[in-house]
Amino acid sequence: MRINKQLSLLLGRKERFISELTTLVKRGVLVSNVLPVFIGFWLALHFSNDSFMNHGNVFFLTMIGSTFVIAGALILNNWYDVDIDRLMERTKKRPTVTGTIPLHVVLSMGIILTVLGFILLLFTTVEATIYAFVGWFTYVVLYTMWSKRRYTLNTVIGSVSGAITPLIGWAAIQPASHIVPIVLFLLIFIWQMPHTFAIAIRKCEEYKAAGVAMLPVVHGLNVTKRQIVVYVACLLPLPFYLMSLGTTFIVITTLLNVAWFVLSLYGFFTKNELKWARIMFLCSVNYLMILFFLMMIVTLPIFSQPK
Structure with missing residues (x-):
């Protein structure tokens, strides 16, 4: 009985530690940033007429290295x-706030993972490592430490760090001067703006209490809704720069863009702005997942055309 109790305690502590760790690395955000690295890698292989079999080690180093960074x-x-984070409902249970993981340990973990990630990426290409550094520096220094609490421009700055991720994957195979990774960068950059604004509208009071300079906090909902419409409209022409992915991709992506644009306009006519913002957020998440899935499907050998 005593052994069983001790095992239960150990398992419970292990589960709590894993839970705290996944919260610390923001599991959802981590996955959503690593996935574009994979997409960039996948598309680079496709457009260079190559295969995973020839780049297994590079793939491993790219994915693990970028994940660490x-x-x-x-x-x-x-x-x-x-x-x-102590002042916001959705972040007040993070281990940095509760104290379950000491701050000096958190700092050490962040530095060690970053350094290890860059070392691994250096075994791929210098260009991929440079893109990873630009993303890291933009997010940690320019966004977190400089602009987040001061300027509504923080959303633009933060979006750069997220948009650069597919360039890491692509550059591990070949230089990212191709039209596809450039359009991918623009697509993810523009997508992040309405996505983040939708979150900011839903959590406006929390951001205000925490003193974070999000657009709806500083300039109000109407300005935020206008910017959402503008950014979603900017997505409309992008699929046509990806003609090499085929007609199916262009048609489906355009339909998604039009649907999202109509939904963004609905924000000016609804009285339940929080519900609308929640729907916008859910649509934005599914939008990007559908696009990535489409990119993989249309570039499978059985569907893609010889280049």
């Missing part, structure tokens, strides 16, 4: 933002 950046964000 992104996780390190997210952990450092948690470490730096502990004071405002």
